[in-house]
Amino acid sequence: MKLKALIVDDSRIMRNMVIRALNRSGLSEFEFVEAGDGAEALTLFDKEPIDIALIDWNMPNMTGIEFVRQIRAKGNTEHIPLIMVTSEKSMGKIEEALDQAGANAFICKPFTDDEIVQKLRKLVEGVVARKSQPQQTSGGGWLSRMFS
């Protein structure tokens, strides 16, 4: 099963590094969608069925943290892991991302392959488990949502 991963960073080099690390991780097979800033990422998020997103913080047009806030504000996105991958390292920024904006994890640059695996393993497993559940028919789905 391929997971669609949205990679958001104004640095093409860094997007490439994240993609390579995910491909090496063995966590899953991935299909990648790339965005150069938060605004572009929002547009892509609305067009594509994104399973997981890795997001830089400091970008032009719209920061990554603002993208995270806007995604979480949409509602019904809590099942999509949003992971900050950023040079920001202060405790205040980490708290802002995880406790306030709604990011699921925080990876500091430069990152190692081990850090990618450690921070993403459970999140990816959750996505795979959710996607592996049998799809319900529209009627059953409605009833399931009603009584779940």
Added chain:
Amino acid sequence: MSTTATSTGSFPPALSDTVREAFEAACPSIFKAKATYLGDSTEPPSTAGIVAIISLVADPLWAFALVLPKAVAPALAKKFAGFDIPYDSRDMADAVGELANVVAGDIVARLDRRGVKARMSLPMVASGTDVRLLQPGDVEVKRHSFKLPDGVFWVEVVVAKPGTTPFRMPGT
């Protein structure tokens, strides 16, 4: 530790020390080698190179410039990115800008632990021959040189004199 430049213009040691520490800490993880510190205020040789500048809003306003000579940049960029990057490519500017960005994050965190709040700008990158920052008249400069197995690079720390704004602002 004070970071404020005095009215007599003395360079705030906390800023310079923090930049030096951050680059020394970064080299083993990014370049897989420990850097030897060659000292400060050493006049760099005239050389072709690439420079990435990040400015920081703190008290005082300041910026640092990471300067990689042309002979050194491809090797260091490859160690950072994990793949070859031609010197004369946009990707090289991207890589050096990102390198500066990564260390800037650590600098901000170190200053934060010292009780100094700072916000960083996006990197600005330039390349050419005889690359050096031409400072406006209202700044003070300290230059750190580092030696790696792949060669020497240096970092300039530039502090604005009180009441001036000579740098790019955070978020821009």
